[in-house]
Amino acid sequence: MATTALGRRGGAAPARLRGRNRGGLTALLFLSPWLIGFSVFFAYPLLATVYFSFHRYDLFTLEWVGLLNYRYLLRDEAAWTAIRNTLWLVVVMVPLRVAFGLGVAQLVTRLKAGTGFFRTIFYLPSLVPLVAGTLGFVFLLNPGTGPVPAILSGLGLPSPDWFGDPSWAKPGLTLLALWSVGDLMVIFLAALLDVPKQLYEAAALDGAGPWQQFFLVTLPVIRPVVMFAAVTGVIQTLQYFTQAMVASRVASGATDSAGTVFVPGYPDGSTLTFPEWLFHQGFRDFAMGYACVLALILFAVSMVFTLILLRQFRGLTEEEA
Amino acid sequence: MRSRLLPVAVAALALLAAACTAGTENRPAAPQAGSTPDRTPVTITMWHGFSADSEIKAFDDALAGFRAAHPWITVKTTKAIQDDQIIQSVRGGNPPDVALSFTTDNVATFCKTGLFQDLKPYLAASGVDEAIFPKVVAEYTQYEGKRCVMPMLADAYGLYYNKKLMDGAQPPKTLSELAELAKKLTVRDEDGNIEVAGFVPSTQMYENAPIHTGVMVGAKWINPDGTSAIGADPAWKQLMNWQKDLVGWFGHEKLEKFRKSLGDEWSADNPFMKGKVAMAVDGEWRNAMIAHDAPGLDYGTAPLPVADDKPQLYGAGFIAGTVIGIPRGAEHPDAAWQLVKYLTTDTDALVTLSNALRNVPSTLPALKSPKLKKDPNFQTFLDIFANPASSTLPAHLNSVFNQQTLSDAQIKWESGRAADLDELLAEVDTTINEKLKLTAGG
Numbered sequence: 001m002a003t004t005a006l007g008r009r010g011g012a013a014p015a016r017l018r019g020r021n022r023g024g025l026t027a028l029l030f031l032s033p034w035l036i037g038f039s040v041f042f043a044y045p046l047l048a049t050v051y052f053s054f055h056r057y058d059l060f061t062l063e064w065v066g067l068l069n070y071r072y073l074l075r076d077e078a079a080w081t082a083i084r085n086t087l088w089l090v091v092v093m094v095p096l097r098v099a100f101g102l103g104v105a106q107l108v109t110r111l112k113a114g115t116g117f118f119r120t121i122f123y124l125p126s127l128v129p130l131v132a133g134t135l136g137f138v139f140l141l142n143p144g145t146g147p148v149p150a151i152l153s154g155l156g157l158p159s160p161d162w163f164g165d166p167s168w169a170k171p172g173l174t175l176l177a178l179w180s181v182g183d184l185m186v187i188f189l190a191a192l193l194d195v196p197k198q199l200y201e202a203a204a205l206d207g208a209g210p211w212q213q214f215f216l217v218t219l220p221v222i223r224p225v226v227m228f229a230a231v232t233g234v235i236q237t238l239q240y241f242t243q244a245m246v247a248s249r250v251a252s253g254a255t256d257s258a259g260t261v262f263v264p265g266y267p268d269g270s271t272l273t274f275p276e277w278l279f280h281q282g283f284r285d286f287a288m289g290y291a292c293v294l295a296l297i298l299f300a301v302s303m304v305f306t307l308i309l310l311r312q313f314r315g316l317t318e319e320e321a
Numbered sequence: 322m323r324s325r326l327l328p329v330a331v332a333a334l335a336l337l338a339a340a341c342t343a344g345t346e347n348r349p350a351a352p353q354a355g356s357t358p359d360r361t362p363v364t365i366t367m368w369h370g371f372s373a374d375s376e377i378k379a380f381d382d383a384l385a386g387f388r389a390a391h392p393w394i395t396v397k398t399t400k401a402i403q404d405d406q407i408i409q410s411v412r413g414g415n416p417p418d419v420a421l422s423f424t425t426d427n428v429a430t431f432c433k434t435g436l437f438q439d440l441k442p443y444l445a446a447s448g449v450d451e452a453i454f455p456k457v458v459a460e461y462t463q464y465e466g467k468r469c470v471m472p473m474l475a476d477a478y479g480l481y482y483n484k485k486l487m488d489g490a491q492p493p494k495t496l497s498e499l500a501e502l503a504k505k506l507t508v509r510d511e512d513g514n515i516e517v518a519g520f521v522p523s524t525q526m527y528e529n530a531p532i533h534t535g536v537m538v539g540a541k542w543i544n545p546d547g548t549s550a551i552g553a554d555p556a557w558k559q560l561m562n563w564q565k566d567l568v569g570w571f572g573h574e575k576l577e578k579f580r581k582s583l584g585d586e587w588s589a590d591n592p593f594m595k596g597k598v599a600m601a602v603d604g605e606w607r608n609a610m611i612a613h614d615a616p617g618l619d620y621g622t623a624p625l626p627v628a629d630d631k632p633q634l635y636g637a638g639f640i641a642g643t644v645i646g647i648p649r650g651a652e653h654p655d656a657a658w659q660l661v662k663y664l665t666t667d668t669d670a671l672v673t674l675s676n677a678l679r680n681v682p683s684t685l686p687a688l689k690s691p692k693l694k695k696d697p698n699f700q701t702f703l704d705i706f707a708n709p710a711s712s713t714l715p716a717h718l719n720s721v722f723n724q725q726t727l728s729d730a731q732i733k734w735e736s737g738r739a740a741d742l743d744e745l746l747a748e749v750d751t752t753i754n755e756k757l758k759l760t761a762g763g
Contacts, residue, residue: 056760058430058433058434059412059434060411060412060434060436068759069759072755072758072759075755077752078752142581142582143577143581144578144580144581144582144583145581145582161574161578161581164577166738251581253525253580253581253586254525260528260530261530261531261532261721261724261725261728262725263725263728263729263732264725266525266732267732267736268729268732268733268738269729283405284721285719285721285722285756286430286434286718287756287759287760
């Protein structure tokens with residue numbers, strides 16, 4: 001009896017498993033594009049990066065060097081300069097961009113006429129390609145030929161050598177970032193237009209002034225959007241590359257021709273960012289093992305901010321639920 | 322299912338690993354001396370960096386001689402190629418048969434990694450007499466005993482001077498004379514802004530890179546073991562102090578403002594061609610550019626001025642040039658060698674290229690060829706190239722990094738943002754030596 005019963009169970013189980021297997025295989029098949037993409041473009045490169053970070057790797061030959069690349073990081077002054085610069089941009093540029101984007105969006109929402117025109121005007125700079133925008137900016141501020149120093153000088157005001165002076169180069173890049181704040185402005189604009197009008201009416205009836213309305217009504221309602229802008233801003237700034245590279249190259253006057261040398265981060269390393277140093281290590285100096293160490297650090301820091309962002313979204317979803 | 326998936330996964334990983342392997346070894350047997358080349362029709366590919374129509378025409382003209390002498394070899398060329406593309410093609414296992422690079426900065430990496438094949442067996446088998454090249458050429462075409470590229474045309478650096486602005490003054494032969502003349506020829510407006518500079522001493526000024534100016538004081542870059550010789554060589558201090566003094570005379574801010582108002586180095590707005598600068602360090606190619614963009618300019622050329630206490634250096638200069646080789650994995654290395662040999666050793670080919678591109682032909686016989694177009698201004702550079710005291714930046718794994726590190730220090734020093742030159746150069750040494758440990762070990 002028991003044998004029969006077991007036999008029945010034994011006979012029935014494979015049929016169910018086969019069904020499950022078929023279902024699993026189908027699911028796997030549908031998942032395969034993502035699985036392949038994830039493996040080839042994320043998992044494999046990440047594992048390879050970890051593997052290469054313990055090697056001297058010049059793109060052709062691999063030599064195990066243990067922790068040499070990690071130890072070199074501790075002695076690489078330029079890497080620490082790049083870290084300090086990137087942190088400066090995170091601490092100064094990101095909050096200023098968020099504040100400026102929000103301020104411009106506030107102004108644009110309050111306009112009585114020409115709303116479309118001003119929205120377009122403020123948004124347009126963010127459509128300018130990064131290289132072109134940076135080139136234009138450096139030429140505008142060029143102490144020799146730029147119109148901005150000429151105007152300041154005409155007014156009797158001093159004008160710094162923006163991208164030629166180590167103390168002014170990062171503020172110059174910040175100005176450039178504020179000029180192209182249109183992307184953030186659009187997001188804030190959408191969020192501000194979503195704030196229920198009756199909340200303002202109620203606040204006004206309670207005697208709240210404009211600042212109180214902003215801090216007690218607007219800001220709490222659009223808080224998730226501000227948080228999103230701040231965290232994505234930090235992640236983007238950790239990868240800040242093109243503007244710094246172009247500005248320093250143009251300001252230094254270095255060309256790509258044989259015989260001339262471009263000093264990354266000109267002047268005095270003040271515009272050297274972490275991703276830029278990573279790029280030079282890997283693709284100019286062929287120190288790919290060390291570049292992998294820098295890439296892993298960048299990945300880890302970016303991951304922390306991504307997790308903060310995900311946590312914020314989870315919190316938001318729970319609040320809504 | 323697991324048992325079926327496992328081999329598939331292993332095979333896929335193996336395929337992925339194979340795809341990610343850096344190029345393939347395809348070393349041909351070394352050619353034998355005196356052997357007759359195989360004359361089976363073959364098509365070879367060649368990548369070069371020329372892009373302007375005039376350059377491409379000059380290169381095609383030079384190739385015409387090769388085609389006539391080697392009718393069984395068809396050469397397919399691809400223009401406007403950079404080193405990055407050559408590297409990727411070798412990594413991808415699909416390199417051209419012949420590749421040309423405009424910079425010598427990567428030669429050490431090319432040789433060390435085997436990215437370009439060692440040409441010594443080919444040179445020996447072909448019986449090429451290496452004495453046709455000035456000795457300095459060997460320093461930038463080989464690394465640790467491997468000659469993985471050959472020189473195809475060279476660049477020499479000297480002093481250009483505007484005769485009208487010089488107003489009868491002779492070109493300076495020493496740094497003191499250069500500084501004195503630079504001050505004398507400088508014109509300022511009533512606010513002290515520079516309108517015409519006698520000479521711009523800034524490191525960032527066009528061709529004033531330390532590889533070119535270091536020759537003026539006979540400065541050394543590296544020790545035989547590859548470590549930095551910069552801090553210990555008083556010549557660098559001599560050069561940097563001279564630069565800083567002259568920058569100080571102009572006023573750093575005024576000079577930077579002037580420098581940043583100047584036109585593009587490679588355009589017709591070049592300040593020397595526009596008469597905004599009386600004297601400038603530049604390569605021999607500027608002659609062709611002046612002929613094209615400023616034909617009315619009355620100018621002369623001379624060797625670079627040298628340190629007052631080293632008059633024996635006068636006449637020498639910095640030498641580098643275009644290099645050409647056979648990448649690893651080239652499909653037709655023997656036919657490729659025929660082309661490399663032709664473009665780097667055939668006098669007529671080099672003279673054709675030199676006459677069209679106005680670069681210095683890279684062999685001594687080509688320098689003496691009666692077909693070579695010469696004029697006094699170009700002759701200066703031919704003499705610099707042939708001068709046995711002329712020098713180059715020896716091939717080094719961190720060539721660009723080393724130059725960047727010293728340039729950075731020079732910029733800090735001349736701007737007054739560094740207080741102690743000894744300390745600054747000691748930092749340069751440390752940075753260069755640490756990087757050497759990272760990339761080369763030791």
